[in-house]
Amino acid sequence: AQSVTQPDIHITVSEGASLELRCNYSYGATPYLFWYVQSPGQGLQLLLKYFSGDTLVQGIKGFEAEFKRSQSSFNLRKPSVHWSDAAEYFCAVGLQTGANNLFFGTGTRLTVIP
């Protein structure tokens, strides 16, 4: 069965510091991979996606993520965090068959301190 693990429930970083949010998945084949961001009281916004090809993908708001097949990971990074990045971040795995349903991790809440 497929699963997504985000080991960090809550991360606090200083504004301007670098950020890495971890995501590991379990799936029998190469999945589609996604990072979504959710601001308080809002829906989910797609940050970036990986389908195939270059394992380093660029997203919106200066985020990037790297797919590492050997580690079953898809970690999200940003070199310099802004106060507006404070939100909850969800990693998701998408199946390549059927209805292409998404399976989400439990989320990582990011707090940014001045």
Next chain:
Amino acid sequence: DAGITQSPRHKVTETGTPVTLRCHQTENHRYMYWYRQDPGHGLRLIHYSYGVKDTDKGEVSDGYSVSRSKTEDFLLTLESATSSQTSVYFCATRDPAAKNIQYFGAGTRLSVL
């Protein structure tokens, strides 16, 4: 943004009452999904639809039913609401031409007292 509107945005109801949540989209996406979001669980799929009158169960479908009579509308019904169904409900849509990208509505916060 796939033009997704969820209604109502907030609802408080009592145990045992029926509740219907509506998702309306303007992009003519074939696939529509209902998720619930709970602390410590992320988002979990309740039901999904792959066309008009074509629906299937997701991971946490017990106690929920859905209907899709038009491409643009996907209804989620709690026949007899329970306190365990207090949650935030999200609708999503997907255009098959855009692979597996799902677009989400703003959510409905439901409290069952």
